Amino acid sequence: MVTSYQNYVDGEWREPSNGEYFETTDPASPNDVVAEYPRSVAKDANAAVEAAVSAQGDWAATPAPERGAILRGAGSILADRKEELTQLLIREEGKTHAEASGEVQRAVDIFYYFAEKTRDLGGSVKSSSKPQSGLYTVDVPVGVAALITPWNYPIAIPAWKLAPALATGNTVVLNPASLAPGVAVELFEAFDEAGLPPGVANVVTGPGSTVGDAIISHDGVDAVSFTGSSKVGEAVYSKATDNGKRVQTELGGKNPTIVTPSADLEEAADLVSAGAFGVTGQACTACSRAIVHTDIYDEFVDAVIARANEIDVGPGENSDMGPQISENELEGTLEYVDIAEKDGANLEIGGGRPDGERLREGYFVEPTIFSDVDPDHRIAQEEVFGPLLAVIEAESFEDALTVANGTSYGLSASIVTDSHTEAERFVREVEAGVAKVNDKTTGLELHVPFGGFKQSSSETWREQGEAGIGFYTIEKTVYNSF
Structure with a gap:
């Protein structure tokens, strides 16, 4: 009934x-x-x-x-x-x-x-x-x-x-x-x-x-x-x-995580994966951009792909990642997959609907990762309300910070680093209402202010x-x- x-x-x-x-x-x-x-x-x-x-x-x-x-x-x-x-x-x-x-x-x-x-x-x-x-x-x-x-x-x-x-x-x-x-x-x-x-x-x-x-x-x-x-x-x-x-x-948000050469790569992959694919990427604070230093870029891409491979997609009661909420939201995510490929980004994993009897009817989508993403690509600029991660290469900390700030949004941002100097500079200069150090972009304490900069608020x-x-x-x- x-x-x-x-x-x-x-x-x-x-x-x-x-x-x-x-x-x-x-x-x-x-x-x-x-x-x-x-x-x-x-x-x-x-x-x-x-x-x-x-x-x-x-x-x-x-x-x-x-x-x-x-x-x-x-x-x-x-x-x-x-x-x-x-x-x-x-x-x-x-x-x-x-x-x-x-x-x-x-x-x-x-x-x-x-x-x-x-x-x-x-x-x-x-x-x-x-x-x-x-x-x-x-x-x-x-x-x-x-x-x-x-x-x-x-x-x-x-x-x-x-x-x-x-x-x-x-x-x-x-x-x-x-x-x-x-x-x-x-x-x-x-x-x-x-x-x-x-x-x-x-x-x-x-x-x-x-x-x-x-x-x-x-x-x-x-x-x-x-x-x-x-x-x-x-x-x-x-x-x-x-x-x-x-x-x-x-x-909305277009939230970045900067990964520096001093970062613990395993920790960085865990944090980015949790931020990008938790709640099926349907969070205004979800990590949609990983901005990674050249020296560790390939290694990081491999590590975050491994995390995505481990995610069990299925009904919420007994899986790691549930469906998108509606057919429109699912179609929106899949449309951005097509856009990213046309823009020249490299699809590393996912990009479609998962196989399986129990997944046939629902609005399920695979955890999706694109590498070789240009900061001007649409998947690096526009909010994608689904489990889609764009990995962007940066030549230096300054370059990474410029890319992080280079969108019309400014809600949540994080950095994974072992450098106090980089962490302090990130907190001071990132254009976001929430700045996190060695943490995922999602997750909020209830007793502190929450809000964004620019078009995020x-x-x-x-x-x-x-x-x-x-x-x-x-x-x-x-x-x-x-």
Whole structure:
């Protein structure tokens, strides 16, 4: 039996006003329908925003530790249901069990973290130049936040937007991506069970072009947080700022790993492989470019090919790398394989769909590596949201750094080196919001800022940690001469 979900608006589970639903399917077995969701329209989105507007004053007036207790309760509910949510994530998004389980745990940890942060919310006390006067700041919520989230981290990204927004007294409306909305909707089951007041958090499923646009455009929305493609993000940013809203966008990446002659080659191959092929390359921080010094180039290519050869591709429950989420995403990756070959890059491994009975129907693709890639090739410049690695040769550290910075993106970057001088210079000069030394480009701590440079971000507000709190609050300065 197919699970049927509804929108959560003003503390109630509601059918869409038009009565229409859409289905999600298992990318490992596309004939397997997972669930159905409301194909909502602007009327549903507007109702959610109006509920959030009505609830905002009372929620902001709720003591912050009380808000935190509800977040902690929701996190505990998620923890109790971890395996159930993991299975839903595997079936809708295609992640491996380890990846899906880790993502659900990440959501739990995010709610626990921001639950504790509610005890520290407030402002700062300053010394007044007037006698017997108080001078201090207080942080107040922005108001109503519209949250638009992608399919590739369908519970972690909603969690890291929802938790700081709610912790700081804002109310929210979430529009999750339609390819894998299940675990995001389940968050609201947890909110409901944890006792979140009606209207504080609302979720409306359906096309971003309809639901997301209506939420962003609504006069009742004060802030917009979007994660997704650069093209859509630029349109969201333009529309929201034209209406005077506070906006943060986190977008695409073309993330490099520089490998220097002093690097441990085995470690470098492990890190690049994990960054390129983990989560089937469907991460905005995935390593898509390995920039390798001439002296070790051939040896590195052999080592990373060996890693790719060891990857077992198959359904997420029992493999090393799952399918891509949809036929469109699979076709996009395969199209870039053709483009790379036409540009003159050398296909070392992969480049097609894997053989095997269990893989015939799903959206599976082989881990793919190209060598002899020119920095100007399209696979070295454009985001490929799949397990495709371009290996680029560099004659020097300076050359490698120039290549690393030579794209319109700047999200995550890493270097593998045994030289402190190179590491320090890399951290200082690389044009990326996340810089890693002897680590893979993927993987983020939840208590530090996350965001990119250039077309990887609006470069306005960062997410996560204290920075996440900052986006959802406005500082008010108080002069008290009472």
